[in-house]
Amino acid sequence: MAYENILAAAENGIGVITINRPTKLNALNRATIVELSEAFNAFDEDSAVRVIIVTGSGEKAFVAGADIAEFSEFSVEEGEQLAALGQKLLFDFVHNLATPVIAAVNGFALGGGLELAMAAHFRIASDNAKMGLPEVSLGVIPGYGGTQRLPQLVGKGRAMEMIMTAGMITAEEAKSYGLVNHVVPQAELLDFCKGIALKIMKNSPVAISKAIKAVNASYTTSGFDVEIVAFGESFGTEDFKEGTTAFLEKRKAEFTGK
Helix, strand or coil: CCCCCEEEEEECCEEEEEECCHHHCCCECHHHHHHHHHHHHHHHHCCCCCEEEEEECCCCEEECCECHHHCCCCCHHHHHHHHHHHHHHHHHHHHCCCCCEEEEECCEEECHHHHHHHHCCEEEEECCCEEECCHHHHCCCCCCCHHHHHHHHHCHHHHHHHHHHCCEEEHHHHHHHCCCCEEECHHHHHHHHHHHHHHHCCCCHHHHHHHHHHHHHCCCCCHHHHHHHHHHHHCCCHHHHHHHHHHHCCCCCCCCCC
8 A cells, every 4th residue: 555654564574664754754744643553454454464663764753743733723622632533543553453563763752753652562762762752842741642651661750750841861761761672773773673573473473462452451541531631621721822833933932821
């Protein structure tokens, strides 16, 4: 299948999905989310594909966030719908996929990019990667599962700090936090991920799918629903309007707390 915003190819049982919007640092717009959902679903339904690797094109970014211009004028209802649909189509979908998904984080993974990486079953980072959830600097919160998956991976305290400061951490810091499993030179990233994929492929696909389901079950809460509502409510604040306007105008935001 031909895609406009991603590349998808399978070889030797490994499907590789590449977000391919290099001029936008692979930012996630709605069309890209739909295409990613379709590609993940196609590989999951292909019995010949045993492991899926998701990465970004180029050397700068895995995914540098969401396409803010798409939602800067959204209402509360539209914001909530954006989060709910995105989680259903892609983030929760990947999280619960029966086929193992490895995120090869090859550069910036910010906002929705880090949320996509966290939805994968585990993450490998290149040594130049930087990760963060900068949403509060725009007057909004992570809306694609970030407030739920980050604490699960790094603990509540580190997650709170990352979310509240809107700062970035390095690949080595991410490894020390438990956010990524390994850090490797960028030129070796994809081959390293494929090496792990080959180890996975020696084992029972049925057992692996059941293990994924069992591990995920231990984290089942209503938190994702809370996040969706809170994300939508952010769109009704003056701070959100100021944050997104300042971003698009390339200036520092001046928040009023309203």
